[in-house]
Amino acid sequence: MIRRRHRLLGAIVGLVLLGGCAKREAAKTGSTRPPAPVAVASAEPITPIPQTIALDDAKVALGKFLFHTPMLSRDSSVSCATCHPLNHAGTDHLARSLGVNHAEGRVSAPTVFNSGFNFRQFWDGRADSLESQIDGPLESDIEMGSTWRYVVDRLRREPEISAAFQRIYADGVQPANVRNAIAEFERSLITPNSRFDRYLRGETDALTEQERAGYAKFKNYGCISCHQGVNVGANMFQRMGVIRDYFAERGHITPADYGRFNVTNNEADRFFFKVPSLRNVAVTPPYFHDGSAQTLEDAVTIMARFQLGRSLPPEDRADIVQFLRTLTGEFEGQPLSP
Numbered sequence: 001m002i003r004r005r006h007r008l009l010g011a012i013v014g015l016v017l018l019g020g021c022a023k024r025e026a027a028k029t030g031s032t033r034p035p036a037p038v039a040v041a042s043a044e045p046i047t048p049i050p051q052t053i054a055l056d057d058a059k060v061a062l063g064k065f066l067f068h069t070p071m072l073s074r075d076s077s078v079s080c081a082t083c084h085p086l087n088h089a090g091t092d093h094l095a096r097s098l099g100v101n102h103a104e105g106r107v108s109a110p111t112v113f114n115s116g117f118n119f120r121q122f123w124d125g126r127a128d129s130l131e132s133q134i135d136g137p138l139e140s141d142i143e144m145g146s147t148w149r150y151v152v153d154r155l156r157r158e159p160e161i162s163a164a165f166q167r168i169y170a171d172g173v174q175p176a177n178v179r180n181a182i183a184e185f186e187r188s189l190i191t192p193n194s195r196f197d198r199y200l201r202g203e204t205d206a207l208t209e210q211e212r213a214g215y216a217k218f219k220n221y222g223c224i225s226c227h228q229g230v231n232v233g234a235n236m237f238q239r240m241g242v243i244r245d246y247f248a249e250r251g252h253i254t255p256a257d258y259g260r261f262n263v264t265n266n267e268a269d270r271f272f273f274k275v276p277s278l279r280n281v282a283v284t285p286p287y288f289h290d291g292s293a294q295t296l297e298d299a300v301t302i303m304a305r306f307q308l309g310r311s312l313p314p315e316d317r318a319d320i321v322q323f324l325r326t327l328t329g330e331f332e333g334q335p336l337s338p
């Protein structure tokens with residue numbers, strides 16, 4: 001696994017440097033579980049999502065309840081699932097999420113599916129684990145508007161909930177245990193068996209000729225230098241607008257557009273974002289941190305233009321889009337739907 005990654009890095013580093021984006025961080029999963037190793041025949045830069053993952057079932061069940069209960073929000077109006085509904089691919093499909101009192105957020109909500117494979121959480125990577133991610137929405141005035149003291153008191157008042165915590169955690173309802181249970185549930189939100197993963201596992205005819213051509217173009221144009229690994233992304237930070245200035249052309253720059261800079265205060269990080277996962281991307285519009293692209297066609301055109309300095313012939317764009325559509329996986333045996 002390690003050796004494979006080194007070979008891969010060697011192969012892509014040239015591409016990345018060509019794109020002028022020398023900055024790179026080694027994949028790191030924080031306290032989340034690393035993906036289980038999978039046997040793949042060839043050394044592809046993308047690896048399949050494991051079919052199953054070893055988790056604590058009792059914690060997953062408790063986390064599932066906590067993810068769906070509005071009790072975590074100040075006015076009991078919002079749950080995690082409000083903005084990340086699992087029957088809608090784990091996202092609210094808005095350019096800006098709406099939290100308590102209909103307050104508008106600053107960026108688009110990524111899906112929670114496969115978030116356990118992200119090397120960091122949030123567009124700017126400010127949380128390094130699923131556990132620490134949870135403080136963000138819980139305490140944000142524009143999301144759940146809550147506090148840990150309020151949440152702990154609220155949950156302790158329900159005898160059944162208290163008992164459920166006690167059965168798993170000796171110290172009962174505690175912020176760390178709420179975080180741990182929700183994170184364990186999120187780690188269960190994996191979407192194996194996409195047609196592309198079946199192809200990687202050796203089912204050559206799981207993809208059409210056009211989709212295979214799209215994958216080849218995805219690699220040849222250099223999309224793969226940033227979107228790679230088990231999550232087809234989410235293992236490095238990169239600038240939005242490597243070759244051309246995306247923000248100057250789009251206009252109306254907001255503080256959220258500074259991305260990673262807001263976390264590090266390092267000028268070199270301005271406009272850098274966690275490269276998003278492209279798993280299930282066909283069912284998770286709108287695209288980009290600003291939700292500015294409504295269709296995959298538009299997102300791919302923008303990527304080619306600003307990241308690679310290319311204008312794609314319609315046929316190449318169509319092939320790449322068809323390839324991206326093969327990345328939709330299954331949850332509980334059903335393909336994700338928008």
Ligand code: HEC
Nearest residue numbers: 079080083097098099107108109110115121122123137143
């Ligand atoms: C009001 C809508 C809203 C609510 C409620 C909400 N989220 Fe989010 N979630 C978002 C937005 C918007 C982002 C992106 C924020 C950013 O990157 O700055 C996000 C990001 C995330 C991420 C990071 C995904 C990634 O790819 O980086 C995870 C994981 C997540 N939320 C889980 C949760 C959990 C767990 C809860 C409940 C405790 C929750 N969310 C509640 C809107 C919401």
Ligand code: HEC
Nearest residue numbers: 222223226238240273275276287288289299300303304307
């Ligand atoms: C230099 C690194 C880099 C390259 C090369 C690159 N991307 Fe991206 N990609 C990113 C980053 C960073 C974002 C997030 C930008 C943002 O939200 O502002 C992104 C976002 C996307 C999204 C939107 C995903 C979502 O959920 O919002 C799609 C689709 C995408 N890229 C496809 C491609 C394709 C196709 C190519 C090749 C034509 C490509 N990318 C090349 C770094 C890259």
